[in-house]
Amino acid sequence: MARKRKVGNLMGLAVLSTLVVQPRHRYDIAAQMKAWGKDADMGVKWGSLYTVVDNLAKHGFVEAVGSERDGARPERTIYRITAAGRAELSDWTRELISNPEPEQRRFVAGLSVVSALPPDEVVELLTLRITKLEKTIRDTRSELAALEGTLPRLFLIEEDYLLAMLAAEAEWARGLRDSLADGSFPDVEGWRRFHVDGFIPDHIIDMRDGGATDSQTPQD
Structure with missing residues (x-):
């Protein structure tokens, strides 16, 4: 049986998968997830992106490493995956691949x-x-x-x-x-x-x- 995760939303897994490539701000995270089709793969709800990123940061899976500003737009915080986040990404992926779970359909x-x-x-x-x-x-x-x-x-x-x-x-x-x-x-x-x-x-x-x-x- 799958264990209860600190961030159990599959959107959290999608976020980690984008940050493992390189640090990104939240807008860039969303753009990359769309480009990779993660919204279709994982039932992403875009309105919860900020909450998911905040939860990942709260539990030490990602961390803020700076910010950037594009013209007159608000400053954007850049996040990178941590060692704990990499371990969570790997462990979560192992669980999804190896353990069949009944899915609500x-x-x-x-x-x-x-x-x-x-x-x-x-x-x-x-x-x-x-x-x-x-x-x-x-x-x-x-x-x-x-x-x-x-x-x-x-x-x-x-x-x-x-x-x-x-x-x-x-x-x-x-x-x-x-x-x-x-x-x-x-x-x-x-x-x-x-x-x-x-x-x-x-x-x-x-x-x-x-x-x-x-x-x-x-x-x-």
Whole structure:
């Protein structure tokens, strides 16, 4: 299990990854994170950048080493990563790479309550999702092709992973959609009937109630 970190926001990891290259002020940190695509990789919320940098400094992972002024703009504090920050960056990266953690995903949440919709509508919604996934896959492949030869493979690993995950999700969604559309999905007719007349087959009720009883109901 991942340990509780002093700065647990993944944006902190992104900030450390930019400062390990060279000292920067906060505006430059944000610009570099955008250029490297860290906002997409780590779900960055730009409004929290100042707070994250301050927290990193508070815990000794970064430190102020000077300031600079650009024309009439306010003075900007320049930060560099500390030895403790380098150790935190390495330790955090090891944890993320080696330890699989359950991730909160909106699609999984939707699947958990998908019975609230009739199966024919789910077919349409899955088709829409698949279309969007296929577009993202095409766009990602085009971006990778354009970058080929301009960046070392080392700096494109996360894009390779994203592409593989998108392709796997699209394939799984197609399988679910097709089984609903052709009627091979188990009990799809009962699911459809429920949305027509509200009838739930007894065996479905028994299975659901029995599962809840066995796993959740305290025994006397």
